[in-house]
Amino acid sequence: MSDELILDTVHRRRIGRFPNLRQPLTFNEQILRRCVSPDLRYAKPNDKLAVREFVAERIGLEHLIPLLAEPSDFTQAVFGTLPPSFVTNINHGSGFVEVVRDKTQTSFEKLARPSHGSLSTDFYRIARERHYRGIEPSIFF
Structure with missing residues (x-):
């Protein structure tokens, strides 16, 4: 599985919804975005x-x-x-x-x-x- 799919699934299990990585709004989504597209x-x-x-x-x-x-x-x-x-x-x-x-x-x-x-x-x-x-x-x- 891709990194993004794994992180999406883990976030869904822990937070209760899939993250929005295209336009991250929450702190958790911003962290996940950095994990998928590191600077x-x-x-x-x-x-x-x-x-x-x-x-x-x-x-x-x-x-x-x-x-x-x-x-x-x-x-x-x-x-x-x-x-x-x-x-x-x-x-x-x-x-x-x-x-x-x-x-x-x-x-x-x-x-x-x-x-x-x-x-x-x-x-x-x-x-x-x-x-x-x-x-x-x-x-x-």
Whole structure:
């Protein structure tokens, strides 16, 4: 099925009517329109790591939360170098944030399983959000 048909169907199930994507009036319709016809200006800001460069260029580094690590693979060694509390996230989707308030209360294995799963999740395939399609999956802390 096409992206538009899938998004129309999901909207119908959740909202109770088909969206008007030719002349979107509601906020939801405008979001769906962006999903079907993404504006390339918004591709970079969707990558949570690439947007850091964008923010630094526009308003300065002082507005960025410090990046502790951006490993190519989450390993026991990476886990060992992390401070007592940190946040882990992925750059190519949403809803995969893990807040670790006390590293002694968790384990590498507990964090590794979901992080490896989230790295293999293709947000375009799940939600048909085209702006996530070209982002190389990465984990960061």
